[in-house]
Amino acid sequence: MTIRSLALYACIAAIPCVSLAQQQHHHSGEGISQEALVKVGTVHFPISCSAHVQIPFERGVAMLHSFWYEEARKQFAAVASSDPSCAMAQWGLAMTEWRPFWDGMPEERRKAGIEEIDKAASLDPKTDRERRYIAALRDYLHSDPTQNVVAVRKYADAMGELHTADPSDVEAFAFYGLGLSAAASLDPKDPIASDREALAVLMPGFKAHPDHPGFAHYIIHTCDNPQLAREALPAAEKYAAIAPASAHALHMPGHIFARLGMWKEDIAVNRASVRASELAAKEHLDGVSHEMHAYEFLLYAYLQEGDDTHAREIVQDVSPMIRHLAAIPGIQNDGMYLFTSYMQVEFPSIYHLERHEWNDVLAIAEPAHPLVSSRYFLFWAQAIAAGHLRDASAADQALANAQSIYKAVAAEGSPISAEIHATFLTMKAWQDYAHHRDAEALAQLSASADEQDRVGQAEVDIPAREMYADMLLADGRPAEALNEYKIALHLSPNRFNGLAGAARAAAEVGHLDEARTFYGSLLRLTDDGHASGRPEVSRAKAFLNQQDK
Structure with missing residues (x-):
């Protein structure tokens, strides 16, 4: 059986996805059908354009909230074609160019967005509300790209002022929260504090409008770190049902389920x-x-x-x-x-x-035409593998390669860019370890773990705190390792290697009840090892069998 034949829940498999040719509302024939409208969520965003474009405009906004930018763009283009004087159609097109949490605003899209938002302003929007929406986005698009954090925050403030002026404007409320969350994701010093500021807006919005596609989505992004993940669980459990036609909306709850070690739920979504x-x-x-x-x-x-x-x-x-x-x-x-x-x-x-297949990691080749962050990720992985192998030459090469592109990666905006300094400390630690400079290695990895704990951890990652525990255990310090494993499992629950490491450390220091608990959790996680042939599962079974005698 291939991965493409995996069974799905029947309710998801029944989601309709209707051909573009079936679209009845636009002469262009683009978009999705009226039947699928409810499948991307419902928003209320009155505009002063022709009455017949109201529904497709709102559909486009709903798609924006689920980051379905490509299909949202079709909706706004259809509105602009049907009503060429509609300034808000141009606003919508410009909004599809800004993709926070992904790649932000590359120069090519910024130029396109400027052209679209300038056209929106030139169309003389008919209401003060529309003029303020357009002005806020226009200020952002025309801002200095080197001052992106300031510009995003200014956009958020403009949306906040709009909502304050008219509390019934739910869309301004939602985009205010998005702006704050996007700014927080760019904060290199104290992102968790900035995330909490965004949540102070998004949580009341979600409570007041639980079926709105924006609030639930932006809460998940804001809480996508070990420190805040549990606060987003209600939003994660709700979001997929709000916009089940969106692949991104169906996936996003997995960010929180993964943070909380809810692997079955993560797999399902x-x-x-x-x-x-x-x-x-x-x-x-x-x-x-x-x-x-x-x-x-x-x-x-x-x-x-x-x-x-x-x-x-x-x-x-x-x-x-x-x-x-x-x-x-x-x-x-x-x-x-x-x-x-x-x-x-x-x-x-x-x-x-x-x-733990370290030699296989060292054998991974760079793909053709890689992003600079793709190369950096590979060097990060290879530094870890080289450290475990005590291969100083391979570790030195990985560090030299990573250092040569460090600044470019930091500016690219990829997942690993968000924790660029912590990952470099991790690589330096494993380089020291490869050179048998164990004290220096442990100090570097401890610093990396502390930083990751403070600023958050990237998705689909191996926690630095867990790696620190691994190194302590390998260095013959199981009591200290056990303490670090416990912290790592608190922040990243139900990780296979975290549980296995904690059990082994507990057993080595004679904490047999704790070892039993951790090994028992590992076996429950793996369905009693039925799907796994890893040695850690065999070790768990042997330990528990011995304890039961």
């Missing part, structure tokens, strides 16, 4: 997301490259359950999947397709790192 992407491709909708992100989370979840068979299938299928996506017309402008080289590196790296 990402299987559903893959199915939605496949349906989108079948019906010639855009945004199908989201399936790569869903498979990324599926791979990680399967590894935590010890289900290496399904994990291996995903790794083996990544190149055929990317070839399949590459053959789709226009895919280069589609959602997550930009990150194909990142996935080509990340999938095998995570698979082999989690399974």
